[in-house]
Amino acid sequence: MLDEQAARESVVAAADRLFYARGVQAVGMDAVRAEAGVSLKRIYGLFQSKEDLVVAVLALRTRQWTEGVERAAAGAATPRDRILSVFDFLDAWFREDGFRGCAFINSFGELGATSPRIAEAVRGHKEAFREHVLALVREAGLPDAVALQVVLLAEGAQTTAAITHDADVAREARRAAASLLAASAA
Amino acid sequence: MLDEQAARESVVAAADRLFYARGVQAVGMDAVRAEAGVSLKRIYGLFQSKEDLVVAVLALRTRQWTEGVERAAAGAATPRDRILSVFDFLDAWFREDGFRGCAFINSFGELGATSPRIAEAVRGHKEAFREHVLALVREAGLPDAVALQVVLLAEGAQTTAAITHDADVAREARRAAASLLAASAA
DNA sequence: AGGAGGGGAGAACGATCGTTCTCCCGCTGT
DNA sequence: ACAGCGGGAGAACGATCGTTCTCCCCTCCT
Numbered sequence: 001m002l003d004e005q006a007a008r009e010s011v012v013a014a015a016d017r018l019f020y021a022r023g024v025q026a027v028g029m030d031a032v033r034a035e036a037g038v039s040l041k042r043i044y045g046l047f048q049s050k051e052d053l054v055v056a057v058l059a060l061r062t063r064q065w066t067e068g069v070e071r072a073a074a075g076a077a078t079p080r081d082r083i084l085s086v087f088d089f090l091d092a093w094f095r096e097d098g099f100r101g102c103a104f105i106n107s108f109g110e111l112g113a114t115s116p117r118i119a120e121a122v123r124g125h126k127e128a129f130r131e132h133v134l135a136l137v138r139e140a141g142l143p144d145a146v147a148l149q150v151v152l153l154a155e156g157a158q159t160t161a162a163i164t165h166d167a168d169v170a171r172e173a174r175r176a177a178a179s180l181l182a183a184s185a186a
Numbered sequence: 187m188l189d190e191q192a193a194r195e196s197v198v199a200a201a202d203r204l205f206y207a208r209g210v211q212a213v214g215m216d217a218v219r220a221e222a223g224v225s226l227k228r229i230y231g232l233f234q235s236k237e238d239l240v241v242a243v244l245a246l247r248t249r250q251w252t253e254g255v256e257r258a259a260a261g262a263a264t265p266r267d268r269i270l271s272v273f274d275f276l277d278a279w280f281r282e283d284g285f286r287g288c289a290f291i292n293s294f295g296e297l298g299a300t301s302p303r304i305a306e307a308v309r310g311h312k313e314a315f316r317e318h319v320l321a322l323v324r325e326a327g328l329p330d331a332v333a334l335q336v337v338l339l340a341e342g343a344q345t346t347a348a349i350t351h352d353a354d355v356a357r358e359a360r361r362a363a364a365s366l367l368a369a370s371a372a
Numbered sequence: 373a374g375g376a377g378g379g380g381a382g383a384a385c386g387a388t389c390g391t392t393c394t395c396c397c398g399c400t401g402t
Numbered sequence: 403a404c405a406g407c408g409g410g411a412g413a414a415c416g417a418t419c420g421t422t423c424t425c426c427c428c429t430c431c432t
Binding site: 021114149162175 | 207208209211212286287290291292293294295296297298299300308309312313331334335337338339340341342343345346348349350355358359361362365366368369370
């Protein structure tokens with residue numbers, strides 16, 4: 001028997017896999033139950049509603065994203081390389097099996113208009129990423145404005161890679177970001 | 187009584203308004219009927235299924251997008267300004283009431299995994315935009331690669347503007363694009 | 373004039389979904 | 403040993419949705 005912590009994690013991980021692969025509304029709670037191996041009764045003891053579960057899934061994705069971005073940055077030598085490492089992280093992600101774009105952008109498009117809580121979770125995630133890039137940009141002694149430019153390239157790369165199935169856009173986004181860093185350093 | 191052409195247009199326009207504002211799956215066909223003022227029976231005479239209607243809506247959006255982008259480009263004097271005019275077009279769009287991001291990206295996130303036809307419509311739209319920018323880039327005598335860079339900025343601007351409610355990202359995307367054009371001209 | 377057919381209003385149907393409830397098993401503490 | 407309870411399996415419920423059908427009216431053609 002799973003304790004509460006383990007059951008929560010199992011349900012969130014299962015829901016994440018299914019929601020990401022098929023979209024939230026295309027996945028019934030019964031499919032989550034089957035994937036997680038946790039009964040519906042227990043799921044509804046752990047989460048008040050499906051919306052709650054979606055929010056928990058997004059929170060998990062935010063933790064994974066932050067960890068991945070920071071791990072990539074940790075392998076970079078200079079402040080400039082730390083900024084560009086974001087695109088190496090994206091490159092590896094785009095090449096993963098089952099990559100289907102940014103879960104936050106997807107959820108926002110599907111449910112942002114209906115669920116203020118989900119819209120807010122997405123907004124918070126993107127805001128945190130922008131703050132993270134801004135910190136890196138300041139470390140590199142570059143003007144604040146370039147942070148948003150880098151963020152736009154990263155967001156554009158995610159949607160474009162998802163739609164066109166072309167993982168190489170990460171490399172082009174990285175080159176563009178390098179150009180922008182050089183231009184704003186001048 | 188509306189003739190077939192007018193009824194189709196009314197239904198597609200109504201569905202577009204509702205789908206864009208609330209998401210496709212959040213809108214029942216009965217709501218489309220009410221908004222369009224066309225009976226369900228007639229709607230299903232004009233479109234085989236809801237999926238067909240979604241595809242028709244996306245086709246309309248593609249026409250409107252192409253027209254808007256070309257109109258913006260027509261007001262620009264130089265090849266360089268024609269490229270950057272894309273971001274002026276985005277700027278005006280982001281400031282419209284009810285702006286909720288790119289309908290194609292939203293639909294892809296919601297239904298791309300379930301409906302191959304919708305995924306293909308989205309892919310086709312983005313591909314056409316990329317080709318359009320590529321043509322402008324070649325007119326300007328710039329290397330092909332910069333076209334994808336400009337596209338990434340435009341896509342990133344759309345999702346970021348939608349999520350953060352910040353229309354100013356269009357200006358920053360335009361500045362970034364100008365930097366990239368200058369850098370690749372050197 | 374009269375019949376045929378297109379179209380509107382809305383009921384009906386079958387499926388699905390989120391959520392809750394029932395029934396029962398197996399473990400726990402004393 | 404036994405009362406009690408957390409939990410599993412799955413039925414049940416109420417709502418919604420895509421799609422079709424029924425019934426009726428109106429209009430056009432000969």
